Every structure is written in structure tokens, then in C-alpha cells.
Amino acid sequence: MKVISTISELQSRIKSLNLSPVGFVPTMGALHKGHLSLVERAIPDCPLIIVSIFVNPTQFNDKNDLKNYPRTLDSDLEMLDTVLRQADIVFTPSVEEMYPAEDKRVFRFGNLDNVMEALHRPGHFNGVAQIVSRFFEIIKPDIAIFGLKDFQQLAVIKEMVRQTRDKVKIVGSPIIREADGLAMSSRNMLLEPEIRKNAPIIYKTIKQASSMIREKDIPEIKSFVKGSIENAENFELIYFDIVDELELKPVTKKTKMNAGKKYYGCIAVKAGKIRLIDNIEIGLD
Numbered sequence: 001m002k003v004i005s006t007i008s009e010l011q012s013r014i015k016s017l018n019l020s021p022v023g024f025v026p027t028m029g030a031l032h033k034g035h036l037s038l039v040e041r042a043i044p045d046c047p048l049i050i051v052s053i054f055v056n057p058t059q060f061n062d063k064n065d066l067k068n069y070p071r072t073l074d075s076d077l078e079m080l081d082t083v084l085r086q087a088d089i090v091f092t093p094s095v096e097e098m099y100p101a102e103d104k105r106v107f108r109f110g111n112l113d114n115v116m117e118a119l120h121r122p123g124h125f126n127g128v129a130q131i132v133s134r135f136f137e138i139i140k141p142d143i144a145i146f147g148l149k150d151f152q153q154l155a156v157i158k159e160m161v162r163q164t165r166d167k168v169k170i171v172g173s174p175i176i177r178e179a180d181g182l183a184m185s186s187r188n189m190l191l192e193p194e195i196r197k198n199a200p201i202i203y204k205t206i207k208q209a210s211s212m213i214r215e216k217d218i219p220e221i222k223s224f225v226k227g228s229i230e231n232a233e234n235f236e237l238i239y240f241d242i243v244d245e246l247e248l249k250p251v252t253k254k255t256k257m258n259a260g261k262k263y264y265g266c267i268a269v270k271a272g273k274i275r276l277i278d279n280i281e282i283g284l285d
């Protein structure tokens, strides 16, 4: 693999390699096995894969969160070296390289920007759309892989691609979990030991919520989720919503669920000082 940090070098390397399809895996570093699974998903289809490592300032509405976001470039590169091939590229641009001037673009995502994460992190998805569209312009990938853990982000990116009529194919890749069920996330390394010990309650709770749908209605399930999460010391439920896969409209009653649609239970939790998200498919059958 080759590590490149300027756009001009990246573009001339992509051109000279002349390989297709080109796969793209955007990351903010602090890599774990979940990220490697995104790369592995691209390997069989893409003779050239570009992995970006860039902590994007425009998607952080909380400046402290940006400051504390883990940065582990050396171990990230070591991990990527175990899966990437000779031609593949790791792109590690600076903030100045990606944003030579302030990005003032405003994206509109309709309902996708009015639920769940968007309500708690104003401007977050606009920042994600700014950076991902910028990467798409620079790299012109044929396929881009995103983790399903960031369920709303995936829906937003698909909508952005629909609006911009970009030809890139967006692929969602399954959540990878620790042995105890906690969804892998770069933020897990920031959890204090006692909080980390209790963090599997998040997946355990949504798994139970998903099996409750047969007997219980949604308000009861939501209050079960709140009780189960907040029973753990220093855990606070930010939201738990059951939404359809495409528009992410929260459903309030089981009778409003449509047998032809897929639904997901999406949760955000404040675990100590750290915000964690997860989701699970919730089926009526």
C-alpha cells in the first residue's frame, strides 16, 4: 500500500494505475476490525482501494468532541497493511488540503435530517455530506463502502448521491461486534473501564426490544429500553426510535408498520461521557 497526503499526488497515482472498479472506504482513523471489514468487503470487487483517514472538522458540532477524537495514525497504518494490497492507497490529507477555503455548501435531506442523530447533532450530516462529496469529486470511486452502524449516515449518503446523480455505488456493510456484543466503534477506546464493562447492555437491550415487537406495542418497548439502559450506572438514553429503512420515519404504533417495509431500532446512549450508537433490524414476522 502507498500512503499519500496530497490531492495532486493521489489523482496522478489513480490515473497512472488505471485500475477499475475503484473502491473507496472513508474513515476518520482510530481503526478497528469494523473498518477492516469494510476494506475486506471491497477487496473481491475492486483491484484498487483507497482508504481515507481524515478527522473531518465540519461534522463535529461539539469542538471538545473534535479535540478528543482518537488519533492513532501509526497503528491505523499497521492495521491497514495487513489487508491492503500493493497498489492500494491510504489517503491522509490535512485539513488545509481538504478545505482550502471554508465549505459553505448546505445540503437538504428532508426527513433524514429531522430525526434521531440530526436532532442531537445539528449540522453533523451537512458536514458529513461536505467531506464525502469532496472525496467523491477527488477520487471518483465506482464503489464506496460505509458501515451499517452509522445507519442514518448511510441513508443520508444514499440521498446525497441520488441528488447529485453521482454514479458511485453505495454499499452498507454489516456491524462488527466485540465478543460481548458491543458494536465496534472508534469511540469505544475512550470508555472508562467501569463503563466499558457495562456497555454490552446496549446491544442486549435492543436485541430484547427486537424480540418484544411480537407481543408489545412501541410505547411499551420504548419504555423498556429506557429502563434497561438507565438501570446501568452512568448510562443515559439519548433516544431509541423504530424507523423504516428508507425515510427513517419513527413509528409510534405497531399498526402503522407495513409488512412490506424493513424497520430498524436505532439507539443513542451517553455511556459516561461518551456517546455510542447502535441499531438492529426489527421485523414483524
Ligand code: PAF
Binding pocket: 026, 027, 028, 054, 056, 059, 128, 131, 132, 150, 153
Ligand atoms: O463514518 C465516519 O467515520 C465519517 O462520518 C466519514 C464517513 C468518514 C466522514 O468523515
